[in-house]
Amino acid sequence: MVQSSSRLFLLAASILALAVATADAGFHHRRWQGCYSCGIEAPVACAPTMEYQLVEQTILVPETTWETRVVNVTVCRPEVRQKMVNVTRLVPEEREVQRTVLETSLEQRTRTETYPVRIPQWQDVERQYTVRVPHWRDVSTDYTVQVPSWRDVQETRMVRVPVWRDVPTQYTVRVPEVREVPYNYAVMVPEWKQVPTNYTVMVPHQEMQQGTRTVCRPVVEQVMRTVTEDHGGWQEQVAAAAPCSYAPACARRRRCCYTPCPSYACAPAPTCSYRVWVPNIVSHQVPVNVTRYQVSNEAFQYPVTVCRPEVREGSRWVCNYRSEQRQGVRRVCQWRDEVREGTRRVCDWEEREQPFVRRVCEMKEEVKTRVDRVCEWTEEVRHETQRVCTYRTEWQSREIPYTVCVPRSREVTETVTVMKPVVEQQEVSYTVMVPHEEQREIRVPVTHMVEKIIQCQELVPVSAAPQQGPAQAPSKGPAQAPTQGPSQAPPKKLPPEPASEESLPSPAPGADA
8 A cells, every 4th residue: 555655656746747847848949949040139029038936835745654453364283193095115026038139230242233325316307397377357247236225214112111109018027135144064174294104216326337339430442433425526517408499488497597589480509507516425434432331349338227226214294184164154146026117119110102213224226337357377388407316225234332231130138127016004194284263463554645835946927128139049057947846755765663563474365454
């Protein structure tokens, strides 16, 4: 409560100080813009007409006092109880187990592989192809369209109009009646007690054992391999162009030239030059570094964690519950029927005639003419010679070394420790906390608002003499607004609690604080 009052007071003081500072800043800003612009003489009306004066104001200051109050406190007292529990103890047991171990070893092998090699071959092939040449012409076509025509038609229709009236009626409502009924209920009160007990723990110990492992190390070797390379090059070749046909244009050869001819006969066939790649396949031996792996066995030591059983003594808390009868009061709601009178609105419908105008659409046929462009195609046969590349396949063989893992299995006998559980009955003590209600006196702070008269600065209007001269920025002098407003009085600090008051435990959830 004290913290909430202090926070509200500080919030109000901050808002009032912000409003005073904003008003003063706005006043100085408007005076700077209106009276000191462009270095001209300031008029008489723009001279400052406000100043700060000391005035008295009454404010509310929080004052905190301490009061003594009596509250109900729930105190839990420990109570020791006994009970029998099942305790599981692990007994170690050793067994002989046989298992199969799979080991692998690396083995070098060689296989012969046959692979294909494709060799290109070029040849000239003359082919004949057909092209389609478009021819456009205009075609006139007559078509009929439907033109809409709208007109208004006067008609009469029957409509239903609602008529409302009030009818008296009776209705039944259910009115609730709440009453308090005493009843008894049972609660389970926990009682804890501490019981000594023995328990077995597995204590880990680390031991070193000898073993053998397979190590694979890489070894770099140099071998010779066959590499095939193409040392060919480009060559210039000359060929005759295709003969001309009796047409306005001559034949055309791809990657060559285009030769025009006269209308009555063609000139002698021209020649063209083009570049051709001539292959030259060369094979030779090159050294290559190959990494191979060597497998060897070596001895090493590795740590093994072994758990040994150990019996220890200790205590544990055991909780027993006892039944306790308590009395309480609950609220019971009963409903009774009550007849009331009222009115309700009833709607009746009346049929009336109403004239209206309906728009009717009639379609009329109209003949129109349009011109369409029609495309007709004619086929034309042409000839061309193109260079075609074909490949022939040759099979070659080579030797490829590879490494395989060969598995080998062997039987190994090991000793395994198995923990066998044994259940035993044991009496243990446990302590329960029994709640009891007590009345205690505590001191609490109470805050009251007290009036206090303070002095603060306030802006008041005064008469001012005319000023002349160039515009100057207002100087920072005593005439500035105070940084602390009238409502920014520092809040009183909370008085310290008397030293003789002893600290009390926090009340239970059900106690009245």
